Amino acid sequence: MKIGILPIGQADIAITLRIQENLVRIFPDTTCLVIDAKLPLFEKAFDKKRKQYRSSVILSEIQGYAAEKKGLNRVLGVVDSDIFVPELSFVFGEAVCPGKAALISLWRLRPEFHGAASNMELFLARALKEAVHELGHTLGLKHCSRSSCVMHFSNSIFDTDKKQSLFCDQCYLQVALSVNNLG
Ligand SMILES: [Zn+2]
Numbered sequence: 001m002k003i004g005i006l007p008i009g010q011a012d013i014a015i016t017l018r019i020q021e022n023l024v025r026i027f028p029d030t031t032c033l034v035i036d037a038k039l040p041l042f043e044k045a046f047d048k049k050r051k052q053y054r055s056s057v058i059l060s061e062i063q064g065y066a067a068e069k070k071g072l073n074r075v076l077g078v079v080d081s082d083i084f085v086p087e088l089s090f091v092f093g094e095a096v097c098p099g100k101a102a103l104i105s106l107w108r109l110r111p112e113f114h115g116a117a118s119n120m121e122l123f124l125a126r127a128l129k130e131a132v133h134e135l136g137h138t139l140g141l142k143h144c145s146r147s148s149c150v151m152h153f154s155n156s157i158f159d160t161d162k163k164q165s166l167f168c169d170q171c172y173l174q175v176a177l178s179v180n181n182l183g
C-alpha cells in the first residue's frame with residue numbers, strides 16, 4: 001500500500017515524518033511519503049459557534065485530493081486544529097470506511113492540552129495510534145472490542161493511552177487481506 005501523509009494548515013512536519021517512519025513498520029507491504037503540498041486549513045470547515053473545524057468537510061477535501069493522486073492508495077491528512085462531528089464534542093480523527101482518505105487532529109494529543117508536562121514521545125505515540133486507527137478504517141476495519149487493539153474506539157485520551165499502536169491478531173489478518181487486495 002502506498003500512503004501519502006498530507007499536512008494541512010500548521011501541522012508540524014517533524015511529527016508527520018515520525019508517523020511516516022512508523023507506519024511502514026505497522027502496515028504490511030507499505031511505503032509512505034510526506035506530501036509537500038502545504039494545503040491551507042479549509043476555512044469553510046470552521047464552525048463559528050463551536051470554534052472548531054468540521055471534520056467531515058476537511059475529510060471530503062482530502063478525498064478529492066486523494067482521488068487525483070493516482071499513485072497513492074491512501075491519503076492521511078494531518079491537522080493541528082480542534083475537529084468535531086455534530087454528534088460528538090470532538091474527534092481525534094475520521095476516515096472513509098472503506099476509502100482512500102483519512103484525517104487525524106494533533107490538537108488534543110499533546111500532554112499540555114490535558115494539563116500535563118510536555119512529552120514529545122507520548123505526543124508522537126498518540127499521533128501514531130490515531131493515524132493507524134484511521135488508516136485501519138480506510139481498509140474497512142470497524143471498531144474492535146479489545147481495549148489494547150489500535151482499532152478500539154477512543155472516547156478520551158485515556159483510551160488512546162491504554163491501547164497499543166498495533167492491530168490485534170484478528171484485525172491484522174483483515175489488514176493484511178485488504179492491503180493484499182489493493183494489488
Ligand atoms: Zn474509529
Ligand SMILES: [Zn+2]
Pocket residue numbers: 144145146149150151152167168169170171172
Ligand atoms: Zn482488534
